[in-house]
């Protein structure tokens with residue numbers, strides 16, 4: 001029996017698809033480059049994570065877990081390069097070396113308030129010529145001068161009552177501009193110009209300069225919390241996989 005000509009395109013397409021399918025099956029796919037299983041060896045008891053199965057069989061996109069905005073084509077970094085066991089001195093020293101380039105730094109070191117948007121001459125007017133609305137009297141400041149000549153850049157040792165530049169500035173400005181501080185972090189722009197951190201060449205400011213004390217502990221999770229949060233919140237959301245209080249042993253092998 002001969003097939004009518006009109007079927008040829010369909011047969012040809014099927015043949016091409018078959019070849020592609022066989023080739024796809026035989027060629028080591030990009031998934032070969034991915035870790036298949038990952039063993040987390042930790043004090044809570046080893047955890048075996050079936051990486052490939054999570055992606056392929058449970059149909060979870062890479063971005064659901066690897067949330068970094070890495071440059072195009074770059075491999076994801078280990079979670080621990082951003083979520084350390086602890087934010088201690090060792091972290092501050094070593095973390096800088098765990099990133100391929102500066103585009104990673106600004107994910108955390110996202111702002112610098114280098115420039116102050118402040119019109120001095122206008123303010124002399126606003127204060128009705130009263131220099132002491134901001135400057136000290138002659139007992140402390142013989143002549144009005146830059147606050148920086150006495151107030152240190154860094155927070156002084158505890159016990160020292162001398163305010164640093166930020167506290168000195170903020171306290172004085174707030175005497176007329178409390179409204180500008182009322183909206184927390186979102187109000188900083190009323191006086192400061194944000195630097196474009198992608199072109200930043202200086203040192204980065206510690207988070208505590210702007211956020212409350214030890215903010216990094218809440219702003220960027222530690223390694224264990226990052227895993228527990230990510231693994232378990234997805235399981236809970238889908239009601240699949242271990243997440244309940246007594247499910248520890250379904251992940252941790254003792």
Ligand code: HEC
Nearest residue numbers: 040041042043044047224227231232242243245247248251
């Ligand atoms: C969905 C899997 C999963 C479940 C459920 C789970 N864990 Fe974990 N746990 C992990 C992973 C992954 C790590 C991180 C391993 C690493 O840091 O390399 C971890 C780390 C830990 C650590 C190590 C802390 C350290 O500093 O080394 C402890 C302790 C721990 N888990 C306790 C628990 C307890 C208690 C429960 C139950 C309430 C629990 N885990 C449930 C996956 C899980």
Ligand code: HEC
Nearest residue numbers: 034035038054055060061062064065075076077078079080
């Ligand atoms: C269900 C969550 C999940 C999904 C989905 C997932 N990964 Fe992962 N991946 C992880 C975890 C967790 C690690 C271990 C990271 C570590 O050890 O710090 C990891 C490790 C890796 C590593 C090794 C990095 C290293 O040096 O530790 C690569 C590469 C990787 N994943 C690529 C991918 C790609 C590409 C996809 C999508 C095709 C993907 N992953 C999907 C969670 C996931």
Ligand code: HEC
Nearest residue numbers: 065066068077078079082104107108219220226227229230
């Ligand atoms: C390049 C740095 C970087 C890497 C690598 C990284 N993280 Fe994060 N992660 C962050 C930063 C910064 C935040 C806090 C800001 C935010 O929410 O985006 C965060 C927040 C989180 C949060 C809380 C918010 C959320 O998205 O649910 C979880 C959970 C988390 N990370 C888990 C992980 C896991 C698991 C991995 C590895 C698979 C990982 N992270 C790898 C930088 C990183």
Ligand code: HEC
Nearest residue numbers: 082092096099104105107108203204205206207208216220
């Ligand atoms: C995942 C978030 C994260 C990433 C990414 C990151 N850092 Fe940090 N960095 C921190 C935290 C948290 C501290 C501790 C700050 C504190 O104690 O207030 C810190 C501290 C620092 C400090 C010391 C600042 C001080 O005065 O306390 C420098 C310098 C620094 N980082 C440079 C870098 C550079 C350079 C990169 C990129 C190569 C980078 N960081 C990437 C979170 C990060």
Ligand code: HEC
Nearest residue numbers: 120123124127129130131132133134135144145146147148
């Ligand atoms: C609204 C607050 C305010 C008032 C009012 C004010 N100043 Fe200032 N002045 C400042 C601040 C803040 C600085 C520090 C600016 C800096 O260092 O960038 C400063 C700096 C100065 C400087 C040093 C400039 C330099 O570049 O070193 C002089 C001189 C000065 N003021 C004189 C005066 C005199 C004179 C008056 C009164 C006629 C006056 N100021 C009123 C806030 C004020």
Ligand code: HEC
Nearest residue numbers: 134135140141145146147149150161162163168169171172
């Ligand atoms: C010549 C040195 C000197 C200069 C210049 C100076 N200060 Fe001070 N400032 C001091 C000293 C000394 C104290 C007192 C510290 C103490 O109480 O132990 C102080 C305290 C303060 C305080 C806390 C006590 C108070 O008066 O409310 C503020 C706020 C302050 N300065 C703001 C400023 C501002 C704003 C400028 C610039 C416009 C400035 N200072 C310039 C030396 C200086």
Ligand code: HEC
Nearest residue numbers: 117118119122126127133134169172173175176177190191
């Ligand atoms: C004696 C009261 C007083 C003090 C102290 C004061 N300001 Fe002002 N400021 C004013 C007045 C009045 C205006 C104009 C009306 C308005 O916009 O609220 C103003 C306006 C501003 C503006 C809006 C833009 C402009 O110039 O009109 C900025 C930004 C500003 N001040 C910054 C500062 C900073 C920074 C400090 C502390 C170094 C400060 N001010 C201290 C009274 C004060």
Ligand code: HEC
Nearest residue numbers: 113165166169170173177180181184185187188191209210
């Ligand atoms: C009313 C004006 C005003 C507002 C609003 C304001 N600042 Fe400031 N800030 C100042 C002044 C004045 C200084 C002292 C600048 C100097 O000495 O050069 C300062 C200094 C700083 C510094 C130290 C900069 C340095 O060069 O050492 C930091 C960090 C800072 N502010 C953060 C913030 C944050 C975060 C917010 C929002 C919560 C904020 N500021 C809101 C006026 C303001």
Ligand code: HEC
Nearest residue numbers: 108109111112113185186188205206207209210216219220
């Ligand atoms: C110069 C001041 C400054 C420094 C330094 C700074 N931040 Fe922030 N941060 C801000 C401001 C302002 C916002 C709020 C932005 C907004 O609301 O538009 C913010 C917001 C955030 C947020 C988002 C919070 C949310 O609820 O969306 C995270 C996460 C964060 N910062 C982490 C960090 C970490 C980690 C560091 C240190 C590595 C750091 N920041 C250093 C000023 C700063």
Ligand code: HEC
Nearest residue numbers: 049050053058060064065230231234235240241242250251
């Ligand atoms: C984005 C969602 C998601 C994330 C993130 C995720 N899982 Fe799962 N996990 C699942 C789903 C869906 C299943 C399938 C459960 C089923 O089929 O009953 C599963 C099943 C499991 C199981 C039981 C079956 C198996 O595959 O071994 C374990 C153990 C497990 N996950 C561990 C982890 C660990 C450890 C992490 C964090 C490193 C993690 N999962 C992160 C979605 C997720």
